[in-house]
Amino acid sequence: MDKMNTTKTILIPGLVYNSEQVCELFNICKKTLQTFRDKGQITYVRLGRKIVYSFEDLNDLLNRNRVEKC
Template sequence: MEIICIDKRIFDELIVRLSEIEKKVTRLCSPAKDAGLKKWMDNRDVCEVLRISKRTLQVYREKGLLPYTRIKNKIFYRPEDVQKLLESSDHPQRKKP
């Protein structure tokens, strides 16, 4: 077995760097977080909740009744905005068929 002597300052720096690497590896290997996108709803989800057609949903967007975010060509809605519309007088409550 070979013994290698290094300066304490260098050893401490090495420990700090290894600790940083460990944190990065742990972060990269942990289940990927979606940056909140799981909380967002797409057109299909909103149409199901509000029981409306895609065209009606488009009208709601055009009238500014339902805030949305467009990422590339996909439109997303915050669940709290959908709930607010559902509870408002702007959305006619429809009974399930």
């Protein structure tokens, strides 16, 4: 029986993440991530054809969308 890859992506300060990793972190599809970029809801860096996201940008996205308990 083949072993399944169970490695999970986690947010670690100081690291950058590619689109695939961000989709895995937030359990979203690539199209949703593209929509976030198009609407300016997430900050990113374009390095040639590659797009990366910093820990700080991802953390900011989470904080801006936090729902406080009443």
